[in-house]
Amino acid sequence: MSDDSKKIHGVIAEFANPGALLGAAEKVREAGYSKYDCHSPFPIHGMDAAMKLPRSPLALIIALVAFAALGAILFLQYWTNAVDYPFVISGKPLVSYQAYAPVGFAFTVLAAGIGTFVIMLILNGLPRLHNPLFFSEGISKATDDGFFISIEHKDGKFDKNKTRNFLESIGGNNIELLQG
């Protein structure tokens, strides 16, 4: 099945279950690989620790987005109602900051929500129309009931045959080269 004219993007191996995948992920990391990923149909508890991944920075980014949005919307309410178009209605003071709370809150949540969605996609490198992983025939099971480890060719330790044998030695099945 290997065709030398095609570029090799990496290698992928299937593991039997979430427990085996977790064990294998530790072994891959201990063997010194860094550009690898563990694919599963659902997030596996403890996998971040097994892969020694740092915590996602998303929460911090969203906190900044939310506070910036809050500042912006409070300023907008103040500036439009008290500066640009001062307008006395029902004897309310021009700067009635209490009344700014509902819109201030709602807009902050809106900005945080949109920010979370967009920045999550950016951090994940999505949207992406194609991925070398999809050259694999088995990977489609990763959204059903398959558990996979993929190692990229860009990894310093990557070697077509050695990596393949390594994945086999730690219990991987259905090993495929990602070619295309």
Next chain:
Amino acid sequence: MSSPKEKTSTILDEPLLITGGQTFHSVTDKISSITERKTPPAWFIAIGISGSAVLMLFGMIGYLFWEGIGIWGNQVPVGWGWPIVNFVFWVGIGHAGTLISAILFLLRQRWRTSINRFAEAMTIFAVMCALLFPSIHVGRVWVMYWVAPLPNQMSLWPNFRSPLIWDFFAVGTYFAVSLLFWYTGMIPDLATFRDRAKTKIRKIVFGILSFGWHGGNRQWKHYEMAYLILAGIATPLVLSVHSIVATDFATSQLPGWHTTIFPPYFVAGAIFSGFAMVLTLAIIARKIFSLEHYLTIYHFEKMNKIILLTGMIVAYAYATEFFMSWYSGNMYEWFTFKNRAFGPYAWGYWIMIFCNVVVPQILWFKKFRRSIPVMFVAAILINVGMWFERFVIIISSLANDFLPANWLYFSPTIFDIGMLIGSFGLFFTMFLLFLRFLPMIAMSEVKNVLPEADPHFYSSNGRTNGNKSISLSGEITGEADS
């Protein structure tokens, strides 16, 4: 690996959430196949009916734009007629979806996984129906955009000191955040659809919709964080949106509206009616798609308990409201409440009391909480009752206000009734489209609550059960070995 049978865990004393010995693949297969097989004829009949109602709604909206809001029964002093009753009703329905998807997620209520997807869908469709009514109720719809703070040649800005503008932001945000939350949750399942796709069109459509998801842990890491944040920011929305809707009433000086109890009372009522609607839809979907293993009696019993709780809060609020109107010593307040219960709209008041206070009491009995026909009838009655609650609040307060010379007996016109029916048509049409084309149960989340999803379930890989907090896994591992 043998799958654990339908046993009760002795530690948590919680029945298995998903029954019937499901595997990861059987979950995928069951939920995906609903959208992959040939469209059943019953679906065409159902969407034919609901779609007709939508056409009627659109036709009536067209006539409304042509003729003006005089086609409704709105008449001074009842400036807010049925459209606002419908608006408050539909916004309220949405709240249960957010409660299930956000609050129950943060509280680690794992039973929510079976119902959260379509509860969220219900939220979105209900909020769509809700947004429709104030938008067309403004009368001059072509200047509807004035509510948004857009720079314009008149150099005018919206008045942020008015509750009606708060509504626009609150409900608009609610819709947008619910939609994003729903979609984020659906990305892995859309990828499942893409990977199972047999036809070219499905491959392309779901390929684009799933954004190139491949289920790698480096993606899950950010994804789970995103989901947690969305749940965190949607949680206050459950309380804030209907509170802000309530301030539309509470900040006015009309007897019957001008009370501080309104925001919490509206929120409890919203969750109450929303759960009744989730239950109604869940019972129907469960029957049609044979989802008995996913939506078990256990799920329904939990929902019934929430209905009972929020129903009691609503009943308590009715009593407090009545008491306060007397205790305040304000003759207009006291008159308004006596008038609600014994005046020209007494029939509406007693329908409300019967449906919202009396009917939920049967849920005290375990037998009835676990009986599908009983809960189905109760849920429908509660929905009716909650519509009447808004009717009573809005119509009876407005129709008989300060001076008897201003009073009016409000009667709906054919367009009021037609648009209410039409909004149900819109809601069910959207829901039917959702059931047919999108994953109606969150597959990746359901798989995650199967015992097999826990890596500690497998003892063969030589790992020890180091984590004592999941003592559940120890017990299940023992079972799997036997």
